[in-house]
Amino acid sequence: MxxxxxxxxxxxxxxxxxxxxxxxxxxxxxxxxxxxxxxxxxxxxxxxxxxxxxxxxxxxxxxxxxxxxSVDNPQVVRALPNTLEALQTWDGQDVPGEAVFAALHADFVADAERPRRDQAMGPLAVRLNYELSAARGAISRTSRQAVNFEAPYREAFLDSHRLWGQPELWRIIKREGRPLTSAYYVAALDREFDADGSIVRRDENRRIYVQLFIRTILMSVAITFLTFVLGFPIAYYLSILPMRYSSLLMICVLLPFWTSLLVRTSAWIVLLQQQGVINSSLVGLGLMDDANRVQMIYNMTGTIVAMTHILLPFMVLPLYSVMRTIPPSYMRAAKSMGATPSTAFRRVYFPQTLPGIGAGGVLVFIISIGYYITPALVGGQSGRMISNEIARHMQQSLNWGLAAALGTMLLVGVLVLYWLYNRLVGADSLKLG
Amino acid sequence: MTFKIKLAGASAAVSLLAMGAAQAQDPVSLTIVSWGGAYTASQVRAYHEPYMELNPHVTIINDDGSANALAGLRAQSQAGNVTWDLVDMLPSDAQLACDEGIIMQIDHDAMLAAAPDGTPASEDFLPGSLGECFIPQIVYSTVLTYRPDAFPEDNQPSSIADLFDVENFPGRRALQDRPGTNMEWALYADGVDPDDIYDLLRTPEGVDRAFAKLDEIRDHIIFWTEGAQAPQLLADGEVAFATGYNGRMFDAIEVEGQPFEIIWDGQVVEWDGWVVPADGNNLDAVMDYLYWATDTQRLADQAKFISYGPARASSAALVGEHADLGIDMGPHMPTAPENYFAPIVLDNDFWVDYGDEMRERFANWMLQ
Incomplete structure (x- = not known):
């Protein structure tokens, strides 16, 4: 310059x-x-x-x-330093020998001497239970007795809980005995470590997350498409109306913004449920048999309908702002040069709205991919999204590592999609108003 | 939160000023976390208000955070800024928090009042209810409830087995969207004795058997998440059966006049109670409150406001009438003999150890 x-x-x-x-x-x-x-x-x-x-x-x-x-893994290292050292020479096949159990005893004794705030066995128990059910019980029950154990320690531990006699628990302790772990990502991809330490798919009846990710993306695409189909004509109509009418209508579009999300979601419950307004009206008009009321909520349909409504303004606003700037003379010019109305729309008008479609689509898609409260209320079992699982791990199971892994994957996924969008369409063309 | 505390501190200071210098003790405000709604209301009327009357220097602030108490406790502990003084939570969550060292260990006989006849606290509380860090207040149960008008008069459901019998009892069922209670009931309906249910669930065969039973009603289920959804679904006529907490169902039936019937067969019984966050700022005041609020009379008092049973054996005889409705509360307690004929006592050790795995399988089952 x-x-x-x-x-x-x-x-x-x-x-x-x-x-x-x-x-x-x-x-x-x-x-x-x-x-x-x-x-x-x-x-x-x-x-x-x-x-x-x-x-x-x-x-x-x-x-x-x-x-x-999602990768932080301090629990085992902090609680079992002696055991980890003794495990270095372990072959990973049978239950380890007396030397390892003596080290384990030393770790339990050392932990009992720490002030309660700094004790490491509790967090260890919780951590190991993520990998192996009942490991929490093994640690917490043993930690109450271990201080009084006498040599030989191996027998004493094996008596105190059956899990100490399972090589699987020892393999997990050895594997997770590092300050960083990939275990949360492995779990988030519905996979687990087998006895050799290689990553395999989980039992079919424990796979959840991959399926949920795919469903979340498909539902978000459907919602984005529906908001586009519904929003495009509204935005077009708003843009050609004189200002004083269009601002009145704009208020109607914005009205949902000013209403509580929960109120809007509950309104859909009232409308869509089997004893709800729509079903009862259809039955009352004789269009439907009372026994065959349609289920439109507590399933995927419910989530898609409610979220399409809630996210519609995010599509209409960018579309409207782009359409407003397209001079009507372009269409007239196209027609005067012989284009049919549909050709003029397709070749002249529509391409100019693309920046608005791009902006609206990206907005709606990114918001819906992380949506949480509406699917929880109206989604039933088939209309749930990945964010419901993340919230459950944050709030109820308290497995923050797994929640972080799932959240990071969602974040990276959105960034990748945005990058793709940028490569294909170009973020410069985004127009938000 | 800070704002709330400041406000309460200010109001405490004002009330102190009003009383003049006669009051010797410094004002304390206690933040007590509970479940909100009718439950917190019952605690306010049975515990908080009388206690504040006796101890004018104490102000109690209610926080409805119990649904996410575990996450809140951990977050506060990790941030080193513990603002909760007393938390109402479930024993399985309390055990997890106790293992993590973020709540205080309790010496029940030293910290809690003995029964009026001198029985120490550890023997007066119902067997199995005390935890390392946990002081039970109430016994509640998850019960099956139905709409009598959904079935012909001569064919009303009466057992958990009827919940799984879609042919004789058609209609949709509202179940909670988590494995707890559903797994137990599946095995119970399949003919397993209540005492053997958890032993069986600890084996893969038992879990498969429970899911096979649940498969039979899968297409007839609506899952609910929040406690208030179950009575609502039932009231709207969306479902014929719903599982729910007995206190909420009592409210729906007796207070709102809904035409529901409770099936006490196979009620899943659990405790709910207090835990004290470690490193709280007002430990002395909390301990004083706890000693008073968990004595025999106070626990019996709470049953005047909500239909949950007191956790002390010595309180049972003192349970009287509902404070507003004037109904005799005895028959509405989960622990009343005519209701307690086939209870399934929730095994917290099982759910703490196997909960993650069960939730994964249950989530997978819901997705199918």
Missing amino acids: AQADAGALDQNASVEPTGRLRTADGRPLKSALRRAQRRRKITAFLLVTPLLVFILGFFVFPIAQMMWR
């Missing part, structure tokens, strides 16, 4: 004998320009600093921390 300006000035300004341009007070023009621009850059930066600090502190940092949890 500075160079370009200086170059342009070269043509007209008077050139000193040294060949360098100077300002009125004698400083070289180039450095004066640079200084002025630096000052402007600093001002601009200071202006956005509060927002930047806010985003870093309350958005980027918590997300990074959450992502870190």
